[in-house]
Amino acid sequence: xxxxxxxxxxxxxxxxxxxxxxxxxxxxxxxxxxxxxxxxxxxxxxxxxxxxxxxxxxxxxxxxxxxxxxxxxxxxxxxxxxxxxxxxxxxxxxxxxxxxxxxxxxxxxxxxxxxxxxxxxxxxxxxxxxxxxxxxxxxxxxxxxxxxxxxxxxxxxxxxxxxxxxxxxxxxxxxxxxxxxxxxxxxxxxxxxxxxxxxxxxxxxxxxxxxxxxxxxxxxxxxxxxxx
Amino acid sequence: xxxxxxxxxxxxxxxxxxxxxxxxxxxxxxxxxxxxxxxxxxxxxxxxxxxxxxxxxxxxxxxxxxxxxxxxxxxxxxxxxxxxxxxxxxxxxxxxxxxxxxxxxxxxxxxxxxxxxxx
Numbered sequence: 334x335x336x337x338x339x340x341x342x343x344x345x346x347x348x349x350x351x352x353x354x355x356x357x358x359x360x361x362x363x364x365x366x367x368x369x370x371x372x373x374x375x376x377x378x379x380x381x382x383x384x385x386x387x388x389x390x391x392x393x394x395x396x397x398x399x400x401x402x403x404x405x406x407x408x409x410x411x412x413x414x415x416x417x418x419x420x421x422x423x424x425x426x427x428x429x430x431x432x433x434x435x436x437x438x439x440x441x442x443x444x445x446x447x448x449x450x451x452x453x454x455x456x457x458x459x460x461x462x463x464x465x466x467x468x469x470x471x472x473x474x475x476x477x478x479x480x481x482x483x484x485x486x487x488x489x490x491x492x493x494x495x496x497x498x499x500x501x502x503x504x505x506x507x508x509x510x511x512x513x514x515x516x517x518x519x520x521x522x523x524x525x526x527x528x529x530x531x532x533x534x535x536x537x538x539x540x541x542x543x544x545x546x547x548x549x550x551x552x553x554x555x556x557x558x559x560x561x
Numbered sequence: 562x563x564x565x566x567x568x569x570x571x572x573x574x575x576x577x578x579x580x581x582x583x584x585x586x587x588x589x590x591x592x593x594x595x596x597x598x599x600x601x602x603x604x605x606x607x608x609x610x611x612x613x614x615x616x617x618x619x620x621x622x623x624x625x626x627x628x629x630x631x632x633x634x635x636x637x638x639x640x641x642x643x644x645x646x647x648x649x650x651x652x653x654x655x656x657x658x659x660x661x662x663x664x665x666x667x668x669x670x671x672x673x674x675x676x677x678x679x680x
Contacts, residue, residue, distance in 0.1 A: 336588065337675045339578055341668045345571050345592070426563055458563035461599040486646035487599045487664075520648055522656040 356465030372472035374454030386414035595663025630663035
């Protein structure tokens with residue numbers, strides 16, 4: 334009997350990361366732009382998706398995978414607008430790629446221009462899990478406070494866009510849009526901010542244009558490198 | 562919860578390594594976590610103690626090493642270690658930084674007991 338030390342020196346999530354990269358390449362090849370939506374519970378992800386679907390109407394083919402611990406309430410809210418599959422995690426605090434792939438297989442078989450993955454409301458755990466998305470968008474509602482970004486550095490560092498929701502409540506809450514954006518930029522200088530209100534249809538056009546441009550840029554870059 | 566999922570992935574990795582080396586026991590698993598890994602070392606240790614009971618190696622130990630958040634400045638090309646998640650180069654104040662280390666959880670080494678005759 335002897336003792337042997339095996340040097341591994343590998344990220345624990347390396348294999349999951351590899352599978353996520355593969356899934357992302359698949360999405361790119363199908364021209365499907367995938368957006369992972371993250372926030373604390375109740376920030377307004379589902380409401381903004383409803384407004385997004387209303388804005389685009391038949392302009393783009395959109396599908397949604399929506400994650401929750403229990404119930405299919407969010408899926409029911411989205412079903413009048415787009416093909417949607419509910420991913421229920423039981424108790425798990427975040428979505429993982431395997432759940433997303435299961436959901437994908439249940440969606441109607443067709444090509445989508447946009448796939449939204451609405452993550453579990455949680456600003457911590459979803460930050461560590463690549464779901465094969467092209468961009469991660471973090472939502473922050475005006476009722477949560479403008480000092481949140483600094484408290485959840487990983488989530489804000491790994492997000493490409495910041496959607497501030499419920500702008501219609503700004504007159505009633507002590508929330509500074511400038512302070513929230515400045516705080517987020519200390520962690521992620523390149524984060525793209527959008528101010529929205531789903532109930533008043535404010536900023537929806539900016540948000541949709543941002544997505545359309547991001548999709549175009551991603552697909553163009555992929556076709557240039559030949560990877561797509 | 563999230564730490565448990567990480568430990569499950571880790572244990573299955575260690576099982577592969579043990580099988581590959583014909584190990585009869587796993588003594589020590591050494592991992593490294595950074596400030597932006599999304600993992601709390603104490604919770605990781607707790608999750609390991611809970612989950613190793615049901616694993617093939619109930620006597621294995623976990624050693625968690627904490628490292629800093631190291632970045633490379635894309636502007637001045639120098640490295641620095643960030644404090645308090647303020648993403649600014651300590652040499653030139655640029656915010657264009659690439660993370661080198663500290664945003665992940667890494668399996669460093671696995672110490673095994675192997676049976677000589679099997680190798």
